[in-house]
Amino acid sequence: MITPARPATSHVQHLISRRDVLKGTALAALGLPWLGTLTAQAAALPSLPDRTHGIKLGIATYSFSTLTVEQIIPIVSQMGVKSVALFRSHAPWGTGTVEECRTAVKKFADAGIAVTSTGVVQLKNDEAVVRKAFENVRGAGLNKMCGQPTPDAFPLVEKFVKEFDVRVAIHNHGPTDLYPQAADAMKAIQQYDARIGLCVDVGHGWLADEDPVATIRQCRDRIFEVHLKDTIGPKDGKSVDAGPVVVGRGLLDLKAIMKALVDIKFAYEAEFEYEEKVADKVAGVAQSLGYVRGLLAAM
Numbered sequence: 684m685i686t687p688a689r690p691a692t693s694h695v696q697h698l699i700s701r702r703d704v705l706k707g708t709a710l711a712a713l714g715l716p717w718l719g720t721l722t723a724q725a726a727a728l729p730s731l732p733d734r735t736h737g738i739k740l741g742i743a744t745y746s747f748s749t750l751t752v753e754q755i756i757p758i759v760s761q762m763g764v765k766s767v768a769l770f771r772s773h774a775p776w777g778t779g780t781v782e783e784c785r786t787a788v789k790k791f792a793d794a795g796i797a798v799t800s801t802g803v804v805q806l807k808n809d810e811a812v813v814r815k816a817f818e819n820v821r822g823a824g825l826n827k828m829c830g831q832p833t834p835d836a837f838p839l840v841e842k843f844v845k846e847f848d849v850r851v852a853i854h855n856h857g858p859t860d861l862y863p864q865a866a867d868a869m870k871a872i873q874q875y876d877a878r879i880g881l882c883v884d885v886g887h888g889w890l891a892d893e894d895p896v897a898t899i900r901q902c903r904d905r906i907f908e909v910h911l912k913d914t915i916g917p918k919d920g921k922s923v924d925a926g927p928v929v930v931g932r933g934l935l936d937l938k939a940i941m942k943a944l945v946d947i948k949f950a951y952e953a954e955f956e957y958e959e960k961v962a963d964k965v966a967g968v969a970q971s972l973g974y975v976r977g978l979l980a981a982m
Contacts, residue, residue, distance in 0.1 A: 734976075734979060734980040735976070735979050735980075736945045736979055736982060737945070737948065737949075737950075738941065738944055738945060738949060738953055738979060739765075739766060739950075739951065739952045739953065740764060740952075740953055740954075740955070740972065740975065740976070741764060741765070741766035741767055741768060741799065741952040741953065741954040741955070742759055742762075742764050742766075742767050742768075742954055742955050742968060742972075743767070743768045743770065743802065743910060743954040743955065743956040744767050744768065744769050744770045744773050744802070745768075745770040745802050745956055745958075746955060746956055746957040746958075746964055746968050747964060747965075747968075748770055748772050751773075752773050752787055752790050752791070753790070755767075755773070756790065756791060756794045756796065757794075758965055758968075759791075759794075759796055760794055760795070760796065762968070762969060762972055764796070764972070765795070765796060765797060766796065766797045766798070766799045766952055766954075767791060767796055767797075767798055767799070767954070768798075768799060768800035768801060768802060768829060768908070768952070768954050769787060769788070769791075769798050769800075769801055769802065770801075770802035771801070771802050771804070773787055774787035774788065774798075774801070774819075774823065775819075776801045776802070776804050776816055776819050776820060776828065777804050777805060777812070777815065777816050777819075778815075779819065780819070781818060781819055781822035781823065784819045784820070784822065784823040785822060785823045785824065787823070788823045788824055788825070798823070798824075798825060799825070799827065799951075799952050800825065800827045800828060800829050800852065800882075800908055800952065800954075801820060801825070801827075801828045801829050801830075802829060803829050803830065803831050803854045803856075803882075804816050804820075804828050804829065804830045804831070805830075805831055806830050806831065806832040806833070806836050806839075806840055806851075807832075807833050807836055808833055808835045808836040808839060809836075809839075810839060813836065813839050813840060813843055814843060816828065816830075817843040817846070817847045817849055818847075820847075820849055821847045821848075821849055825849070826848065826849055826850060827849060827850040827851075827852060827907060827908070827951075828849060828850075828851055828852070829851075829852045829854050829882045829908055830851045830852065830853060830854065831853065831854050831856070831861065831862070832851075832853065833861065834861065834871060837871065837872070837875055837879070838875075840875075840879065841875045841876050841879060844876050844878045844879055845876060845878075848878070849878070850878045850879075850880060850907050851878065851879050851880070852880055852881055852882035852906075852907040852908040853868040853871070853872060853879065853880070853881055853882060854868075854882040854884060854910070855867060855868050855881075855882075855883070855884050855887055855888055855891070855893075856884065856887050856923055857884075857887035857888075857890045857891050857920070857922075857923035858890055858891045858919075858920060858921055858922070858923065859921070859922075859923055860887070860891075860923065863887075863888075863891035863893075864888050864891045864892075864893035864898070865881050865882075865883040865884070865888050865893065865895070865898045865902065865906075866888075866893060866898050866901075866902070868881055869881060869898075869902050869905065872905065877904075877905070879905075880905040880906060880907040881902055881905050881906045881907065881908070882906075882907065882908040882909070882910060883895060883898060883899060883902070883906055883908070883909045883910070884909075884910040884912070884956070885909065885910065885911060885912065885935060885940055886910070886912035886913065886914045886927065886935065886956075886958075887910075887923055889914060889916075889918055889934070889935055890914065890916050890917075890918065890920040890922075890923065890925055891918075891920075892918045892919055895935070895940055896936065896939045896940055896943045899940065899943040899944060899947065899949075900943055900946070900947065903947040903949075906947075906949065906951070907951050908951055908952055908953075908954065909944065909949070909951075909952070909953040909954070910954055910955075910956040911930060911937070911940075911953050911954065911955050911956065911971070911975065912927060912930065912935075912955070912956050912957065912958060912971075913927070913928050913929065913930040913931060913932060913933030913934070913935050913937065913971070914926045914927050914928060914933045914934060914935065915928055915932075915933045915934055916934075924958060927957070927958040927959045927960075928959055929957070929959065929967045929970045929971050929974075930955065930957075930970070930971035930974050930975060931970070931971070931974035931975075937974070937975060937978060938978050941953075941975060941978050941979055941982070942982065945979070945982060955968055955971050955972060955975075957971060
C-alpha cells in the first residue's frame with residue numbers, strides 16, 4: 684500500500700497562516716483590539732485574485748456619522764476598503780473652508796484611502812452657496828460631489844460644473860424627497876451638462892416603488908455613484924428611513940443589483956451607506972461588505 688505524500692510543512696503552515704490571518708482581519712473589522720499581529724501578517728502574504736469584476740466598493744461615512752475621522756480611518760483600513768464618500772460631519776463641504784475640507788481628505792489619503800465623493804450637499808438657488816460647495820470640493824482635490832439641487836438651481840449648478848469641471852451626482856431620497864426615485868432625478872438632469880448625473884440610492888428608490896436594477900441599466904451613462912443598502916420597508920413606504928437592515932437581510936435583490944453594475948461595467952464607486960439605528964455600526968458595515976464581496980466572487 685502506498686502512503687499518500689503529505690504536504691510540505693511550510694505549505695501547511697502557509698495555509699494555516701492564511702486562514703488565521705483572514706479570520707483575524709474579519710474580526711478586526713468588528714472592532715476587536717487584539718488583532719494587530721494578524722492584520723500585520725496579512726500584508727506579508729501573496730495577494731488573492733481580484734474577484735470584484737471591476738466594481739469599486741467604498742463606504743459612505745454617513746454610516747459612521749457619530750465617529751470622528753480619526754476613529755473611522757482604522758475601521759475602513761481594516762475592512763480593506765480603499766475609498767470613502769465623506770459626510771459633512773467629517774468635512775464641512777457646504778459650510779466650512781477649503782482648508783478644513785482639504786485637511787480631512789489628506790488624513791484619509793495619508794492612510795491610503797481615497798476620498799472620491801461627498802455626503803449629500805444641499806444646493807439651493809443661491810450663487811454664493813453653490814460656489815462655496817464647488818470651491819471646497821475642488822480645493823480639497825475631488826472631482827465629484829453627491830448633491831441635491833433644488834429644481835430651480837440646476838442652471839446655477841451647471842454653470843459651476845463647467846467652471847470647476849466637477850461632476851455632480853444627484854441623490855434620490857425616497858417617497859418624501861424632491862427626487863423620490865433615481866429616475867425622477869434623471870428626468871430633471873436631461874437638458875443639462877453630461878457631468879450632472881446620478882447617485883443611485885437603491886434603498887430609497889425601492890421605498891419609492893423603483894426597480895433599482897432597471898434604473899441602473901436604463902441610466903447607465905449618467906450614473907456616477909451608487910449607495911448600497913438594504914431594507915425591510917415596503918415599496919410604498921412613507922418614510923425615507925423605513926426598515927434599514929444589514930445588506931442581505933432585507934427585500935432588495937442585491938445579487939441582481941450587483942450583476943447589473945457588472946454588466947454595465949460601472950466605473951465609479953458603489954458605497955455602503957448603513958443606516959440601521961444601532962449603537963455600533965461597524966459590525967453591520969462589515970457584514971454588508973462581506974455579503975456583497977461574496978456575491979461578486981460567485982459571479
